[in-house]
Amino acid sequence: MDSRGSILLRAAEIASVDGLEGVTIGRLAVELGMSKSGVFSHFGAKEELQLSAVHTAADIFAREVVVAGGSVLDLSERWLDYSKRRVFPGGCFFVVTRSEFAARPGRVRDALMLFNLRWISLLERLCGDAQLAFEVDALLAAADRYAVLYDDDSAYERVRLALRARIAMPIGAEMAVATPNDNSIASHVSSTS
Numbered sequence: 001m002d003s004r005g006s007i008l009l010r011a012a013e014i015a016s017v018d019g020l021e022g023v024t025i026g027r028l029a030v031e032l033g034m035s036k037s038g039v040f041s042h043f044g045a046k047e048e049l050q051l052s053a054v055h056t057a058a059d060i061f062a063r064e065v066v067v068a069g070g071s072v073l074d075l076s077e078r079w080l081d082y083s084k085r086r087v088f089p090g091g092c093f094f095v096v097t098r099s100e101f102a103a104r105p106g107r108v109r110d111a112l113m114l115f116n117l118r119w120i121s122l123l124e125r126l127c128g129d130a131q132l133a134f135e136v137d138a139l140l141a142a143a144d145r146y147a148v149l150y151d152d153d154s155a156y157e158r159v160r161l162a163l164r165a166r167i168a169m170p171i172g173a174e175m176a177v178a179t180p181n182d183n184s185i186a187s188h189v190s191s192t193s
Contacts, residue, residue, distance in 0.1 A: 004042045006032060011053040016090030019100040020050045054111045057093040072126040072136060076163050080156045083144040091148040095141045139163055
């Protein structure tokens with residue numbers, strides 16, 4: 001791997017833990033044993049470095065999750081495996097960074113948004129339903145954050161089971177819902193205290 005590739009891989013790894021704001025030219029220089037000017041010469045500005053890290057992470061994600069193709073369950077399995085194996089040490093690069101930049105206008109947010117729109121669009125095409133695609137993405141992200149936060153891989157199996165059940169459910173099928181009568185749980189708790 002060339003020095004630019006090494007810099008970008010390390011930048012994406014750092015961003016998965018500390019966010020893209022945690023990626024600095026100085027930090028990369030120290031961690032990679034390079035001069036600051038050597039790192040800077042590849043990018044020129046922090047924003048260019050961040051954008052390049054997003055593109056690198058997208059390439060890795062595509063290779064790890066998407067390229068082999070398959071059904072929504074196939075992609076979900078590979079996504080969960082990608083997170084569990086800690087391809088990026090902080091879990092999914094995009095789960096971390098899309099939260100970090102969600103409310104910040106600019107080119108980095110635009111690149112993250114474009115990646116996410118393409119991912120959701122792929123899920124919608126595979127699911128045949130925008131709502132189901134949204135739920136699949138949310139479950140995958142939840143598994144990633146839970147596993148990283150609690151250092152507990154059981155989240156992956158729980159999400160696998162939830163995805164299989166949800167995807168098998170006919171679109172538009174109603175599940176049981178809470179009713180006003182369910183507020184009795186509150187009165188039961190208060191009467192036993």
